[in-house]
Amino acid sequence: MEASGVVPISLKSSGRSRRRQRTNYVAQGASVFAAFLAIGVLALVVISVLVRGLKAINLDLFTKNQVTFGETGGGIANGLVGTAIIVAIATAIALPVGIFAAIYVAEFAGSRASRVVRLALDVLNGVPSIVVGIFAYALLVVGSGYAAWKASVALAIVMLPLVARSTIEVLRLVSDSLRYGSYALGISKWRTVLFVVMPSAIGSIMTGATLAVARAAGETAPLLFTTSIFLPNQVVTDPSHAMAAVPLLILFDSESPDPSLNNQAWAAAFVLMFFVLVLSLSARYVLARRERKLRAR
Amino acid sequence: MDAPIAKPPLDRLASRRGLRDRLGDSSLRWISALAAVGVITVIALIIYEVIDQARPSIRTFGISFVWHRTWNAVTDQYGALDFLVATLYVTGLAVLLAAPVAIAIGLYLSELAPGGVRGVVGSLVEMLAAIPSVVLGLWGILVLGPVVHNEFGPWLNDVLGWTPFFATRPISGSTMFTAVLVLAIMIVPITAAISRDLFLQVPPDIKEGAIGLGLTRWEMVRGVMLPYTRGGLISAVLLGAGRALGEAIAVTQVIGTTAHLTANLFETGDTLASRIAAQYQAAASNLQVASLFYLGVILLAISLIVNFAALLIVRRYDIAQRV
Amino acid sequence: MTLSVTKRTVSMLAAAALLAVCVAASATASQSKHTGGQLVGAGSTFVQPLVSQWQAAYPAVNGTNIVYQPIGSGGGIQAITNRTVDFGASDAPLTPDQVTNCKGCIQIPWALGGTSVMVNLKTNAHAPLHITGPVLAKIYLGQITSWDDPAIKALNPGISLPSEKITPVYRSDGSGTSYNFTDYLSAVSAAFKSKVGLSTQPPFPVGVGGKGSSGVAGVVKNTAGAIGYADIAYAVTNHIQVMAVRNAAGKYTTPGTKSITAASAAFKNVGTTGEVHIVNPPKSAPTAYPISTYTYVILPQTTGNAYPLKTFIFWALTKGQQYGVKLRYVPIPKPVLVLSEKLLKTVHS
Numbered sequence: 001m002e003a004s005g006v007v008p009i010s011l012k013s014s015g016r017s018r019r020r021q022r023t024n025y026v027a028q029g030a031s032v033f034a035a036f037l038a039i040g041v042l043a044l045v046v047i048s049v050l051v052r053g054l055k056a057i058n059l060d061l062f063t064k065n066q067v068t069f070g071e072t073g074g075g076i077a078n079g080l081v082g083t084a085i086i087v088a089i090a091t092a093i094a095l096p097v098g099i100f101a102a103i104y105v106a107e108f109a110g111s112r113a114s115r116v117v118r119l120a121l122d123v124l125n126g127v128p129s130i131v132v133g134i135f136a137y138a139l140l141v142v143g144s145g146y147a148a149w150k151a152s153v154a155l156a157i158v159m160l161p162l163v164a165r166s167t168i169e170v171l172r173l174v175s176d177s178l179r180y181g182s183y184a185l186g187i188s189k190w191r192t193v194l195f196v197v198m199p200s201a202i203g204s205i206m207t208g209a210t211l212a213v214a215r216a217a218g219e220t221a222p223l224l225f226t227t228s229i230f231l232p233n234q235v236v237t238d239p240s241h242a243m244a245a246v247p248l249l250i251l252f253d254s255e256s257p258d259p260s261l262n263n264q265a266w267a268a269a270f271v272l273m274f275f276v277l278v279l280s281l282s283a284r285y286v287l288a289r290r291e292r293k294l295r296a297r
Numbered sequence: 298m299d300a301p302i303a304k305p306p307l308d309r310l311a312s313r314r315g316l317r318d319r320l321g322d323s324s325l326r327w328i329s330a331l332a333a334v335g336v337i338t339v340i341a342l343i344i345y346e347v348i349d350q351a352r353p354s355i356r357t358f359g360i361s362f363v364w365h366r367t368w369n370a371v372t373d374q375y376g377a378l379d380f381l382v383a384t385l386y387v388t389g390l391a392v393l394l395a396a397p398v399a400i401a402i403g404l405y406l407s408e409l410a411p412g413g414v415r416g417v418v419g420s421l422v423e424m425l426a427a428i429p430s431v432v433l434g435l436w437g438i439l440v441l442g443p444v445v446h447n448e449f450g451p452w453l454n455d456v457l458g459w460t461p462f463f464a465t466r467p468i469s470g471s472t473m474f475t476a477v478l479v480l481a482i483m484i485v486p487i488t489a490a491i492s493r494d495l496f497l498q499v500p501p502d503i504k505e506g507a508i509g510l511g512l513t514r515w516e517m518v519r520g521v522m523l524p525y526t527r528g529g530l531i532s533a534v535l536l537g538a539g540r541a542l543g544e545a546i547a548v549t550q551v552i553g554t555t556a557h558l559t560a561n562l563f564e565t566g567d568t569l570a571s572r573i574a575a576q577y578q579a580a581a582s583n584l585q586v587a588s589l590f591y592l593g594v595i596l597l598a599i600s601l602i603v604n605f606a607a608l609l610i611v612r613r614y615d616i617a618q619r620v
Numbered sequence: 621m622t623l624s625v626t627k628r629t630v631s632m633l634a635a636a637a638l639l640a641v642c643v644a645a646s647a648t649a650s651q652s653k654h655t656g657g658q659l660v661g662a663g664s665t666f667v668q669p670l671v672s673q674w675q676a677a678y679p680a681v682n683g684t685n686i687v688y689q690p691i692g693s694g695g696g697i698q699a700i701t702n703r704t705v706d707f708g709a710s711d712a713p714l715t716p717d718q719v720t721n722c723k724g725c726i727q728i729p730w731a732l733g734g735t736s737v738m739v740n741l742k743t744n745a746h747a748p749l750h751i752t753g754p755v756l757a758k759i760y761l762g763q764i765t766s767w768d769d770p771a772i773k774a775l776n777p778g779i780s781l782p783s784e785k786i787t788p789v790y791r792s793d794g795s796g797t798s799y800n801f802t803d804y805l806s807a808v809s810a811a812f813k814s815k816v817g818l819s820t821q822p823p824f825p826v827g828v829g830g831k832g833s834s835g836v837a838g839v840v841k842n843t844a845g846a847i848g849y850a851d852i853a854y855a856v857t858n859h860i861q862v863m864a865v866r867n868a869a870g871k872y873t874t875p876g877t878k879s880i881t882a883a884s885a886a887f888k889n890v891g892t893t894g895e896v897h898i899v900n901p902p903k904s905a906p907t908a909y910p911i912s913t914y915t916y917v918i919l920p921q922t923t924g925n926a927y928p929l930k931t932f933i934f935w936a937l938t939k940g941q942q943y944g945v946k947l948r949y950v951p952i953p954k955p956v957l958v959l960s961e962k963l964l965k966t967v968h969s
Contacts, residue, residue, distance in 0.1 A: 024513035028409060035405035038398040038485055039418060042425045045482055049436055069672035070857040070947070100332030108326050109333070120337045126604030127343060128543020130570045131593050134577055135343045138350050138590075142702045145660060157339060164336065188318035190325040211427075218429025220546040221574060228578075229662045229689035229705060233675065241658070242687070247431045247546075254435040254550060255830065257837035257858040262439060269432040280427040281420060370794070370821035443842065468787040469828045469843045554792035554829035565828050575831060579694030579794030581820050582717060586698070 046273075053270020056263035061271070066232040066249070072260040076268050078235045082148065082243030083272075086227065087217050089152035089239060090159060095209055097156075098163030105164075106171035107193050118168070125161035130221040132157050137225035146229045146242040154222035159212040166208030170201045203286065210283035214276045220247040246272050344597070351594050354587035362591055368556060368572075370581045375588035377569070377595055379556035384568040384599070386560075387473050387552070388541045391480035396534045399485045403492025404518065419493065425486035434550035437479040442470025442551060449474070450563055467563035471553030474562040479547050484537035491533035495526040528610040535607035543600050545570035569596040658685035659925065659932055663696015663709035665833035666797045667731050667915045669853035671709070673943035674936055681935060684928055690832055694794015694820045700725060700918045706925050707933070708918040711796025712820045713895035724921045726967070727894040728960045729914040730936055732884055732950045734875025735800050736852040737863040737911070738840045741767060743779055748864040750775040750872050753808030753900070753910065756865075759847060760788050760805065761815060762826035767845060775866075782845075789839045789848035792829030794820040800913040801849045804899040808910075849911075852876075853947040869906035879909035880950045890955050894963055914956065919967050926969035933964055 064075035101121075105114045136154035141147075174197050182192040198205075223245050230242040237243075246268050253265035348355075354362065358375065365376025406419050450467040457463045467474070499522050507517040523530070545568075553565025554575045567575070569592045580586040661671070668690035675686045691699070693710035700708030701722045714727055737751060755771050758764040764771055768783040791798045802822045806813035816822045828843075830836035833850035837858055840848040847863075852875040855862045864872035873879040886901035886908055894916065901908040917933060937960050941951035952960065 020513050020516065024515040027515035027518075031401045031404050032409055034398050034401035035409075038402055038489075039421065042482065042486065043421065045433070045436055046425065046428070048440055049432060068676045069669040069853070097332045097335050100329040101336045103325070104329035104333040108329055113333075117333045117336060120340045122604065122608050123601060124336065124340045124343075126539055126600050127340070128545070128570055128596055128600050130543060130545035130573050131343065131347060131597050131600075133545075134350075134573060134590065134593055135346050137577070138346055139342070141704050143704070145704045157343075160336065160339070188322055190318070190321035193325060214427055218427075218431065220429070220431040221570075224546075224574065225577065228691070229660060229687060229699075231658070231685055231687045232672070234685065242660075247429060250431045250435055251546060251550070252834075254431075254438050255832070255835040255838045257834055257841040257854065257860065265435055265439075269435050272429055273432055276427050276429060277424050281424055284420070284423050369823045371817040371819040371823065446843065466785070468785055469789075469839060469846065471828050471839070549792075549831070554831075555824075555827060567829075575792045575829070576694075576794065576821070578698060579692040579821075580698055581694050581715075581794050583721060 049266070049269055049273060052263075052266040053268075053273070056267035057270055058267075061264070061267050065234060066244075068233070072258070074264070076244070076246060076249050076264065076271075078231070078233075079244040079246045079249045079268065080271070081235050081237065082227070082230070083217060083246045085237065085239060086148050086151045086155065086223070086243060086245055087213060089149055090155035090216055091209070091213055093152060093156035094159035094163050094212065098160050098209075098212075099167050099205060101160075102164045102167030102171060103193060105168050107189075107197070118165075121161045121164050121168075124157070125165065127157075128221075129158055129219055133222045133225045136222060141226055146227050148227050148236070148239040148241065148243040151223045151227035151243075151245070152239070154226050155216045155219060158219055158222060159216050162212035162215060163205075163209050166211070167201075167205045170204040170208065171197065173204075174201050207283040207287040211280055211287075214280040214283070217279075218247055218272060218276050220251055223248050224251075347590055347593050347597060351587050351590035353584055354591040355594075357584060358588070358591075362588070363595065366558060370585060373582055373584050375585065375591075377592055379558050380567055380569045380572050380592060381595060382558060383473065383552075383556065383566040384542060384570070384596070387476050387480065387548070387566065387568060388538055390477045390562075391484060391541050392534060392538045394477065395481040395485045395488060395537060399488035399533075399537070400492050400530060402485070402489035403494075403496055404522075406489075406493040407496035408514070408518065408522075422486045422489050422493075426490055428483075428486075430483060430544055430547040431550075433479055433483055434547035437475055437547060437551040438470070441478060442475055444470075445472060445475045445478075446470040454563065461560040462562050464561045465563055469553065469565075471551055471565055472563050473552060473566040476548050476552040476566065476568075477562065479551055480541040480544060483544065483547065484541050487540060488533050488537040491536065492526070492530055495529040495533065496522055498529075499525050532607035532610040535603050535610075539600055539603045539607065542603060543570055543596060545574040549574045569593075569599075657683075657928060658687055659707065659928060660687040660705045661696075661707040661709060661917075662689045662691050662699045662705045663918075664693045664711050664796050664915055665690035666693070666711045666733065666735070666795075666800075666851040666913075667709055667949075668833070669851065669857070669947045670731055670733075670940075670944045670949050673947070674940050677940075677943060678932065678935065682931065684932060686932065690834075692791065692793035692820075692832060693796030693799065697722070697918065698794075700920065703920065706923070706929055709915065710820075710918060711913050711915040712799035713893075713916060714918065722918070722920070725918050726921055726963050727916040727918050728933065728937075728963045729894055729896055729952060729956050730917045730933065730960065731915045731941075731944060732880060732952050732956075733913065733915065733944075733948065734852050734880045734883075734909050735797055735804075735849050735911040735913060736855045736875050737865060738837065738848045738850060738855050738860045739863055740840050740842075740844055740846045740860070741782070741784070742844075743781060745776070745779045748862055748872075748874055749779070750866065751863045752866040753805060757805045757809035757812035759786055760790070760824055760827065761812060762788075784845040787839075787843050787846040788824065788827035789830055789836050789843070789846050790822070790824050790827050791833075791836055792831055795833075796820060796913070796915060797833060797850055798822055800899065800911060803897065803913075804911045807900040853949070856948060865910055867905070867908050867910045868900060869903045869908075871906050873907060873909045875909045875912065876948060877945070877950055879907055880912045880948075881953070882906075883908035883910070883912040884914075884950070884953055884956070888955075890959050892959070894959065896956060914952070919964075921967055922969070923967065924969060926967050930964055930967055934961070937961065937964070 061075040065078045067074035105117050140150040182196040227242045230244045250265045250268050253261040366378045367374045367376050453463045454466045507521045549571035554567050555565040556567045557564045671688045696708035696710045699705045768781045799820045802818045806818045830839040833854050836848045836850050837854040840846040864874050882905050883898050883901045886905035896914050900910045
């Protein structure tokens with residue numbers, strides 16, 4: 001320490017330190033301001049959709065189908081049923097494939113095979129949904145027509161990487177000591193995976209899947225080329241026929257010159273958003289809890 | 298798993314258990330391998346099919362398709378330049394607009410917000426990331442469009458009309474500007490959620506050390522947190538950009554679907570994805586269908602490049618699962 | 621333990637999903653009783669208002685459901701070519717290329733209507749504003765950009781036109797209405813013919829695209845100063861002003877039963893291919909509306925669905941025509957009806 005010849009330390013902030021403090025406050029203020037501004041704008045968007053939707057919502061929306069040209073009223077009953085069925089089938093396809101692919105990566109594959117599959121999943125995740133749409137059209141629709149199950153296949157492709165990637169992540173979080181403990185008890189690998197590893201991971205896997213469902217329910221582009229030619233005035237439940245779907249109805253009604261159809265679009269948007277938000281929010285909540293607990297283990 | 302240390306002997310041990318276990322082991326292995334092969338097949342098939350369907354156009358126009366401007370169904374001449382440029386332009390501006398704001402939100406949520414606010418605002422941001430794009434498009438066409446046409450347009454044109462970006466007043470609510478705003482709103486929550494997670498990953502001891510050295514909060518953020526998370530932030534922004542690039546529905550609803558090669562944001566425009574969405578079902582000739590697939594090939598290539606760039610960087614951080 | 625919490629969540633989610641599907645299924649079980657098969661069609665948005673009347677009426681006739689999606693005429697041609705539908709609908713006749721691609725398709729005129737010129741403009745006029753083909757062409761070429769342009773003023777003496785920008789609106793998808801509109805503009809303006817031409821996807825140099833007729837009508841309705849084109853039914857049902865277009869005889873007409881009938885009557889020779897053009901009728905038809913068009917149903921000549929398809933199309937050509945009157949479609953005249961029925965007979969299984 002060279003105390004001699006040094007200016008005695010003053011507890012009062014000097015000019016330089018004051019400047020630093022000022023910069024600090026300004027920068028923090030700017031950051032908070034930007035954050036609030038952006039959150040405000042985003043909240044405005046959500047609120048404006050919700051308010052318009054809420055105003056337009058009525059019982060007919062859930063019980064009636066689209067009206068004939070020029071009439072007003074009607075609802076989106078066939079779209080709700082269609083979306084439910086299309087997404088259910090898509091989930092039934094994407095879930096097993098995604099989970100098993102993840103099991104392969106996490107439990108069986110060597111490092112190279114694992115890298116290849118994960119690369120494929122990353123690539124798949126980067127494919128724009130419109131490309132998935134035209135792909136499904138070229139492969140499935142040309143020559144045989146529109147059908148709900150084809151939309152499900154397209155949506156399943158969108159969901160697959162989401163399910164598989166979140167599952168891989170969850171399986172990695174399952175502690176190895178659990179596996180080794182199981183092996184040490186002389187339990188075979190398949191039993192270990194299915195009855196030891198999976199049960200402790202299934203909750204998180206399902207919440208990951210729920211997020212994928214939420215995403216799929218709102219996807220429009222894959223439906224446009226696979227199930228957009230549907231009966232407007234009837235509920236269809238046969239997946240070999242085309243079905244109406246909520247996102248498609250929103251898309252069609254959004255450009256309509258008829259204010260009553262615009263209102264129907266708002267109401268449908270409200271329903272869709274409500275469903276998606278509740279689903280994804282609860283899933284994220286459960287997921288966060290699960291991950292914290294898995295990590296703690 | 299990543300830790301294969303003790304596995305081989307264990308596997309051998311396990312396989313000694315009767316036939317049922319041997320069968321069980323191999324069937325689970327094969328079923329899961331089959332699923333994995335399925336994933337690889339799907340992506341390979343997508344890439345193959347899109348290129349295959351584009352082949353007539355690739356054969357006719359070759360690589361020059363990318364820098365030709367004409368898109369004319371009357372003469373059956375097609376080129377991608379207008380859409381390619383508009384895609385990059387609109388996405389780029391949306392990212393430029395969204396990134397700083399999203400990072401600010403991330404910073405606010407991880408550092409500055411009081412505990413109670415964190416949870417509420419945090420879940421609000423998560424919620425926003427889940428809004429279907431068609432709903433944003435609906436909002437864009439019915440709410441934002443008229444505002445752009447009647448308020449923003451004239452005002453920005455008056456103030457900034459001397460720049461090439463706002464050179465004219467918009468003739469309707471369907472403009473590239475509207476698309477930029479819609480895309481920015483779409484990617485802010487995605488990017489913000491990732492950047493918050495990134496900031497939360499900065500080890501507290503580094504941060505405390507910085508504060509202990511007498512740095513102010515901002516100096517700590519600038520000197521420690523931003524450098525520490527830089528790669529992750531870049532990839533968060535890239536992932537947002539990837540989503541914006543491929544967004545077809547919301548863009549096709551608000552952009553006016555007319556191609557122009559102009560910097561003027563109050564002109565209509567058309568992106569690769571939006572053009573495919575608008576014309577795919579209605580293509581007039583085989584060559585046009587193929588050309589739309591060619592646009593799909595270009596879109597796929599750009600999206601994959603952007604996503605890969607993001608992934609290459611992201612791999613070093615533990616946030617790969619967010620988007 | 622934690623497990624039970626998540627298990628409960630999972631089972632709740634699963635139960636909710638199951639419930640949703642059950643409710644959906646039971647809701648439909650009651651509704652989808654009369655499923656006597658269905659016919660799937662897609663295409664023209666021009667004819668959609670009429671087809672939607674048929675959709676409502678036809679199941680009562682013989683229990684067949686008609687599925688129809690207005691994806692644009694280009695889409696209709698594409699759809700029938702790819703055989704993704706049972707029938708396509710287009711206001712534009714098939715091009716030679718499309719005939720080849722479609723492998724044995726025939727086009728049958730099945731409705732007749734007028735393309736209205738819609739505007740969104742506040743003036744002191746009590747009658748439709750006047751416009752001519754050449755002026756319309758200049759608007760869509762970007763040469764006339766303001767409503768108080770002398771060329772428009774000259775057509776509308778005594779009317780105060782605002783100095784508002786003109787926003788031309790057109791179809792962003794492949795459209796038979798675009799075909800009809802550019803067919804007319806090409807007939808009256810050489811400049812338009814050389815610069816844009818006749819197409820279902822005309823490359824207009826200016827304007828804003830809207831998806832489908834309803835998309836165009838939507839943009840026009842919500843944009844002050846906009847001008848657009850769509851079947852007259854869209855203007856009528858959405859209360860959008862239309863313009864009166866000057867015909868070859870120098871008279872200003874709007875699309876209506878009389879003016880569209882007059883246009884179709886001016887063309888005596890209907891040919892044999894089904895393709896019939898009736899834009900810009902000659903001077904001899906002073907009451908004719910110049911942007912009228914037949915619209916076609918496109919069928920594969922060989923189809924597994926021949927019987928129900930022929931039954932439906934025959935019904936649409938005959939009894940079905942009356943449903944269009946209130947929407948200002950005109951029953952197709954005798955000579956064309958004869959031709960249509962003859963063409964329909966060539967469809968077989």
